[in-house]
Amino acid sequence: MSDTVKKLTILPTDHPLRGHVRPPGSKSITNRALLLAGLAKGTSRLTGALKSDDTRYMADALRAMGVQVDEPDDTTFVVTGNGRLASPSAPLFLGNAGTATRFLTAAAALVDGPVVVDGDQHMRKRPIKPLVDALRKLGVEVASETGCPPVTVKGKGGFPAGRIEIDAGLSSQYVSALLMAAPGAKGPVRIELAGDEIGARGYIDLTVAAMRAFGAEVEQLSPSVWQVAPTGYRAADFAIEPDASAATYLWAAEVLTGGAIDIGVPASVFSQPDARAHDVISKFPHLPAVIDGSQMQDAIPTIAVLAAFNETPVRFVGLANLRVKECDRVRALSLGLTAIRPGLAHEEGDDLIVSSDPGLAGQTLPASIDTFADHRIAMSFALAGLKIHGIAIEDPGCVAKTYPAYWDALASLGVAYTGDRP
Numbered sequence: 001m002s003d004t005v006k007k008l009t010i011l012p013t014d015h016p017l018r019g020h021v022r023p024p025g026s027k028s029i030t031n032r033a034l035l036l037a038g039l040a041k042g043t044s045r046l047t048g049a050l051k052s053d054d055t056r057y058m059a060d061a062l063r064a065m066g067v068q069v070d071e072p073d074d075t076t077f078v079v080t081g082n083g084r085l086a087s088p089s090a091p092l093f094l095g096n097a098g099t100a101t102r103f104l105t106a107a108a109a110l111v112d113g114p115v116v117v118d119g120d121q122h123m124r125k126r127p128i129k130p131l132v133d134a135l136r137k138l139g140v141e142v143a144s145e146t147g148c149p150p151v152t153v154k155g156k157g158g159f160p161a162g163r164i165e166i167d168a169g170l171s172s173q174y175v176s177a178l179l180m181a182a183p184g185a186k187g188p189v190r191i192e193l194a195g196d197e198i199g200a201r202g203y204i205d206l207t208v209a210a211m212r213a214f215g216a217e218v219e220q221l222s223p224s225v226w227q228v229a230p231t232g233y234r235a236a237d238f239a240i241e242p243d244a245s246a247a248t249y250l251w252a253a254e255v256l257t258g259g260a261i262d263i264g265v266p267a268s269v270f271s272q273p274d275a276r277a278h279d280v281i282s283k284f285p286h287l288p289a290v291i292d293g294s295q296m297q298d299a300i301p302t303i304a305v306l307a308a309f310n311e312t313p314v315r316f317v318g319l320a321n322l323r324v325k326e327c328d329r330v331r332a333l334s335l336g337l338t339a340i341r342p343g344l345a346h347e348e349g350d351d352l353i354v355s356s357d358p359g360l361a362g363q364t365l366p367a368s369i370d371t372f373a374d375h376r377i378a379m380s381f382a383l384a385g386l387k388i389h390g391i392a393i394e395d396p397g398c399v400a401k402t403y404p405a406y407w408d409a410l411a412s413l414g415v416a417y418t419g420d421r422p
């Protein structure tokens with residue numbers, strides 16, 4: 001990174017963090033609800049929604065396809081669709097929003113006309129070939145030169161009934177994308193997982209729940225087979241729960257500083273997979289020796305930074321697909337922790353081993369953390385800054401992807417900064 005890059009230095013707190021902070025709405029649920037409301041006929045009201053880069057990309061893409069998306073306040077979208085998405089006049093630019101990119105690639109098959117789905121330089125490195133191949137097998141004309149965006153879909157207003165196998169080893173979003181497009185097909189669609197390898201199965205459950213709320217008929221025939229009826233969607237009023245991945249930073253800040261942060265909802269009410277991180281985080285400073293990240297992937301950066309302060313070392317397993325998120329998160333975590341102190345973490349294959357040292361707290365260990373433009377790397381390393389003097393977060397504005405108010409939220413609990421607060 002260049003010397004001109006913006007940096008935010010976190011000043012360690014000399015007191016436990018106490019107060020109320022409500023995390024923003026769930027990114028995953030907001031982007032599902034926006035799409036389903038856009039595919040429905042009529043007006044849907046989505047409340048408790050996230051307003052951030054990722055949901056703005058989704059909302060703008062829907063607008064470009066003829067959907068009316070109004071924003072009466074900071075947490076509400078009012079979406080009016082006519083049951084069809086129109087062919088946009090320009091490529092859809094979706095930044096580094098994995099959900100928007102994957103979900104809209106499949107939904108583009110329902111458009112009558114061409115759709116180009118594209119993203120930024122990070123998204124252009126994130127694989128989408130398994131989804132492209134599956135759509136092609138369903139009879140959709142679709143092309144991607146590199147196996148990553150841009151993807152060109154020549155939609156014909158739907159696709160025939162069929163049965164499709166999808167390898168979701170790299171991303172569960174491929175399955176969610178196919179499921180959400182399926183009610184627009186000409187007949188029933190059966191979606192089967194190839195192999196049992198799937199990270200974050202809980203995201204598929206979120207998808208099915210959202211689809212049902214917008215009138216779809218989805219039957220789960222086995223743990224790896226879903227059957228979707230060609231019902232289309234109907235408009236609905238839909239309340240979105242707070243973001244569980246965003247909550248993990250607050251849960252971790254609480255245990256790390258011995259404070260009490262009220263996020264307004266108990267961990268037990270979340271339906272998102274990352275809520276399971278609450279149990280793990282509450283064991284700090286006695287985190288388990290081995291933590292499997294496969295079913296709470298987005299919470300791993302949070303727990304890995306927390307693990308640096310644990311009593312005993314932690315091995316993180318089940319991380320293979322963290323390498324194809326906004327950045328290679330296994331590498332970014334290992335590099336960031338090593339920048340704080342050599343030997344604090346290392347990689348073994350796809351595992352991350354954090355050596356752990358409760359004595360880190362209170363030390364001065366100046367480190368400039370390369371966030372690789374990844375919101376979760378920025379937000380998780382800020383936790384280290386609550387305890388260690390000299391932690392500077394590069395490109396702190398990248399939190400706008402899912403939690404634009406993150407720095408303000410920490411400030412409201414008494415955290416202070418020096419440098420370029422976005």
Ligand SMILES: O=C(O)C1=C[C@@H](OP(=O)(O)O)[C@@H](O)[C@H](O)C1
Binds near residue numbers: 029098176200298
């Ligand atoms: O379906 C979703 O909403 C998500 C699924 C997960 O991604 P992958 O399925 O690509 O692992 C997760 O990391 C992402 O933040 C959101």
Ligand SMILES: C=C(OP(=O)(O)O)C(=O)O
Binds near residue numbers: 097098326
């Ligand atoms: C992986 C993430 O996002 P996405 O895949 O939706 O870009 C994330 O938010 O951690």
